[in-house]
Amino acid sequence: MPAPVRKYHIFTFGCQMNKSDSERIAALLELTGLERAAKETDADVVIMNSCSVRQAAEDRIFGKLRNLGRARAKRPNLIVAVTGCLPGRDKDSAIRAKMPEADLFFPIKDLPQLPRWLAELDPEIATTGDVAGDYLRIRPNYSSKFQAFVPVQTGCQKFCTYCVVPYARGLEANRPAADILAEVADLAERGVIEVTLLGQAINTYKAPDRGSFSAQNPYQDDYAALLWEVNRIPGIRRVNFTGAHPMNMTDEVIDALALPKQINFLHLPIQAGSNEVLKRMNRRYTREQYLEIIRKVRARRPGIALGTDIIVGFCGETPEQFEETLSLYREADFDISYNAMYSTRSGTQAAKLYVDDVPKAEKKRRWNALQAVMEEIVLRKNQAYVGRTVEVLVDQKGDGWCGGNSSELKLVRFPSTADLRGQIVNVKIDKAMEWLLTGKLTNSEAVEQRSGETVKQ
Numbered sequence: 001m002p003a004p005v006r007k008y009h010i011f012t013f014g015c016q017m018n019k020s021d022s023e024r025i026a027a028l029l030e031l032t033g034l035e036r037a038a039k040e041t042d043a044d045v046v047i048m049n050s051c052s053v054r055q056a057a058e059d060r061i062f063g064k065l066r067n068l069g070r071a072r073a074k075r076p077n078l079i080v081a082v083t084g085c086l087p088g089r090d091k092d093s094a095i096r097a098k099m100p101e102a103d104l105f106f107p108i109k110d111l112p113q114l115p116r117w118l119a120e121l122d123p124e125i126a127t128t129g130d131v132a133g134d135y136l137r138i139r140p141n142y143s144s145k146f147q148a149f150v151p152v153q154t155g156c157q158k159f160c161t162y163c164v165v166p167y168a169r170g171l172e173a174n175r176p177a178a179d180i181l182a183e184v185a186d187l188a189e190r191g192v193i194e195v196t197l198l199g200q201a202i203n204t205y206k207a208p209d210r211g212s213f214s215a216q217n218p219y220q221d222d223y224a225a226l227l228w229e230v231n232r233i234p235g236i237r238r239v240n241f242t243g244a245h246p247m248n249m250t251d252e253v254i255d256a257l258a259l260p261k262q263i264n265f266l267h268l269p270i271q272a273g274s275n276e277v278l279k280r281m282n283r284r285y286t287r288e289q290y291l292e293i294i295r296k297v298r299a300r301r302p303g304i305a306l307g308t309d310i311i312v313g314f315c316g317e318t319p320e321q322f323e324e325t326l327s328l329y330r331e332a333d334f335d336i337s338y339n340a341m342y343s344t345r346s347g348t349q350a351a352k353l354y355v356d357d358v359p360k361a362e363k364k365r366r367w368n369a370l371q372a373v374m375e376e377i378v379l380r381k382n383q384a385y386v387g388r389t390v391e392v393l394v395d396q397k398g399d400g401w402c403g404g405n406s407s408e409l410k411l412v413r414f415p416s417t418a419d420l421r422g423q424i425v426n427v428k429i430d431k432a433m434e435w436l437l438t439g440k441l442t443n444s445e446a447v448e449q450r451s452g453e454t455v456k457q
C-alpha cells in the first residue's frame with residue numbers, strides 16, 4: 001500500500017515579505033510531493049516563518065512552539081521547522097537553544113535545501129535534492145488569483161540602529177530586473193491585475209542587469225526605471241510598492257509615482273519627528289528634509305494618500321521630542337501610520353549604544369496620544385471622500401456586500417449580492433469612518449479605460 005501523502009502547514013508572522021516568502025515555501029513543499037493540510041492539526045510538517053522585528057512577535061513564535069511541543073505527544077512524527085528572520089539573526093545560537101521543539105532552523109535564503117533536510121528526517125518524503133540557486137527563483141504558489149507580491153530585493157544595509165533586518169536578512173541583494181519583469185509578465189498572463197513590489201528600502205534598488213531595461217526607458221534611477229517597465233506590462237492595472245526610504249526618494253522616483261498604473265498611495269516611513277531622535281536612529285535625514293520630500297511628492301501627484309511608520313519611546317526620547325513627532329504628524333497630514341512602541345532587539349546598534357529608558361507606561365501613553373491624532377486626521381481626510389467616486393479592487397465578499405481597497409488604499413465596502421472579487425469597480429462614497437468608507441456601486445467602465453492606459457514612450 002502506498003504511504004499516505006505527507007501534509008504541511010505554514011504559520012506566517014510579520015510583514016508582506018514573509019507572506020511572499022511563505023508562497024515560495026508552499027510551492028517548494030508541493031514540488032517535493034507534500035499537500036497543504038486542511039487544518040494545522042492534520043499537518044506532518046509545520047513551518048514557522050518567523051518575524052523578529054519586535055519582542056512581541058518573537059514571544060508569539062515561542063508560544064506556538066510550546067504548543068507544537070505538546071502536540072508531539074500525539075503526533076510523534078511531526079516535523080517542526082523555523083525559518084524567516086529569527087534564524088538569520090541568531091549569531092550565537094542563543095535563540096536556537098531556546099527552541100528544542102524545532103527540528104530545523106534555517107534562514108530563508110537556505111530554503112532550497114529544505115527538501116533534502118525533510119527527506120533526511122522522514123524517509124517517506126522523496127529526496128528531490130536541493131533546488132539550484134537563489135530562493136527567489138522558486139515560482140511561488142500565489143495566494144490570490146488577481147493580486148501578487150513580487151520581491152525586488154532582500155536584506156538592507158541602512159543599519160537604522162533599532163532594526164534587526166540587516167542582521168536577520170543580510171545586506172541588500174537586488175534581483176535581476178529581467179527576473180522581476182518576467183515574473184510580473186507571467187502573473188499578468190495568468191490574470192493578476194495588481195502587483196505589490198517588495199523590498200526593505202526598495203527605492204535603493206540597483207539592477208544587476210541594467211541592460212534589461214528598454215532603450216526608450218526615460219529614467220537613469222534604477223528604481224524609477226523598474227517602475228516604468230512594470231507599468232508597461234499589458235494586463236497589469238495597478239502597481240504598488242513597499243517600503244521606500246526617504247533618502248532615496250530621488251526626483252525620478254517621485255516622477256515615477258505619476259506613472260499611469262501607480263496606485264494613489266505612498267508608504268514612506270518617518271519613524272520620529274525629532275532630529276535628535278532621527279540621528280540616534282541613524283535615519284540619515286532630518287524632519288525638514290522629510291517634509292520637503294513629501295511636498296515634492298504632493299506637487300507631482302496631488303491627492304496622493306501618504307502612509308508612514310513611527311516608533312514611540314525610542315531610547316532617550318524626551319516628552320518634548322515626542323511632541324515633535326505629534327507636530328510632524330499634523331504637518332505631514334498622513335492618512336495612516338503603523339505605530340509601534342520601541343522594544344530593544346539584541347544584536348542591534350541601539351542595544352549596544354543606548355539605554356531603553358522610556359518606561360513602558362510612558363511608551364503606552366505616547367502610543368495612545370499618537371493613535372488619537374492619527375484617528376482625528378484620518379477621519380477628517382476620509383470625510384472629504386463623501387460624494388466622490390473611487391476605484392476599488394474588490395477582494396472581499398460577505399453576506400450581501402463586497403469590499404476592497406481604493407487606489408489610496410482606503411478600505412471600501414458596498415452592497416452587492418454578486419461576487420465581484422478580482423474586478424476593479426467604481427464606488428460612490430456616502431459614509432466615511434476612520435478605517436472604512438462605504439458607498440454604492442456605479443458603473444465601472446471609466447475605470448477600465450484609465451487602467452488600460454499605456455506608458456507613453
Ligand code: SF4
Nearest residue numbers: 156158159160163165
Ligand atoms: Fe531596517 Fe528599514 Fe532601516 Fe533597513 S531601512 S535598517 S529595513 S528600518
